[in-house]
Amino acid sequence: xxxxxxxxxxxxxxxxxxxxxxxxxxxxxxxxxxxxxxxxxxxxxxxxxxxxxxxxxxxxxxxxxxxxxxxxxxxxxxxxxxxxxxxxxxxxxxxxxxxxxxxxxxxxxxxxxxxxxxxxxxxxxxxxxxxxxxxxxxxxxxxxxxxxxxxxxxxxxxxxxxxxxxxxxxxxxxxxxxxxxxxxxxxxxxxxxxxxxxxxxxxxxxxxxxxxxxxxxxxxxxxxxxxxxxxxxxxxxxxxxxxxxxxxxxxxxxxxxxxxxxxxxxxxxxxxx
Numbered sequence: 001x002x003x004x005x006x007x008x009x010x011x012x013x014x015x016x017x018x019x020x021x022x023x024x025x026x027x028x029x030x031x032x033x034x035x036x037x038x039x040x041x042x043x044x045x046x047x048x049x050x051x052x053x054x055x056x057x058x059x060x061x062x063x064x065x066x067x068x069x070x071x072x073x074x075x076x077x078x079x080x081x082x083x084x085x086x087x088x089x090x091x092x093x094x095x096x097x098x099x100x101x102x103x104x105x106x107x108x109x110x111x112x113x114x115x116x117x118x119x120x121x122x123x124x125x126x127x128x129x130x131x132x133x134x135x136x137x138x139x140x141x142x143x144x145x146x147x148x149x150x151x152x153x154x155x156x157x158x159x160x161x162x163x164x165x166x167x168x169x170x171x172x173x174x175x176x177x178x179x180x181x182x183x184x185x186x187x188x189x190x191x192x193x194x195x196x197x198x199x200x201x202x203x204x205x206x207x208x209x210x211x212x213x214x215x216x217x218x219x220x221x222x223x224x225x226x227x228x229x230x231x232x233x234x235x236x237x238x239x240x241x242x243x244x245x246x247x248x249x250x251x252x253x254x255x256x257x258x259x260x261x262x263x264x265x266x267x268x269x270x271x272x273x
Contacts, residue, residue, distance in 0.1 A: 033271055034165075038267065040068065041062040044061060044092065044249045054080070055076060056081070056083045063099055081110065082111070085113045085114065086113070087201070090180060111150050113151075115169070122135050125178050154169045170214050180203075186200070196223070196224070202233050215240075218240055221244055221272060225248055227251055248262050
């Protein structure tokens, strides 16, 4: 009888501890705040601060953004970047990244995430020669002996874990299109409860692919879109999305009831949740 009682007590204690651990994990994820700083340059540049005071950079913006981006990394990340995501290799997204990678060795980048075509592929697009030269320089710098071990080729719908967050590429480059806008990586950031989706420089064709393939991703607390290029997110996709907040790189051209965070002349920092 005593042995059975002890065994039952032990089982109950194990069950209680298990439930507490699960609830603690859920609570931790739920409390994980998302703070986003949108850089002020003409390109796309975003810095995400995790609940453990680590930094994740998405693209990074133009060369003019380098100074302010470097300052943020120094002050908020102690010169450490946990992860750097490149959604498109165009200069408006990656000039600052290239400057930091080449000329600011005091900044440590743990991992670089992207999904890039071959260097020759970009010559088939309608990009200007200066833009093609920039992309080749970017790819050469990423693939140096020092940087290549940091590079991770993104896989669609794989969830990459960072502190209390997950970052998931929902769409990758479209090899059937030669338009640079259709090569944008669409990223979802979530804490298992709330989410934000970065659409970056997404074009019409890739917007349609997202509309067809990712209907389960239409509802988010925030979406980021760019209006810097001739193409952009399609009306079809924009009208289907449900969100409370929109962060816009460029000028707002949309009619929406969502709260708009539009790029101004200085950095904009917002706690999303």
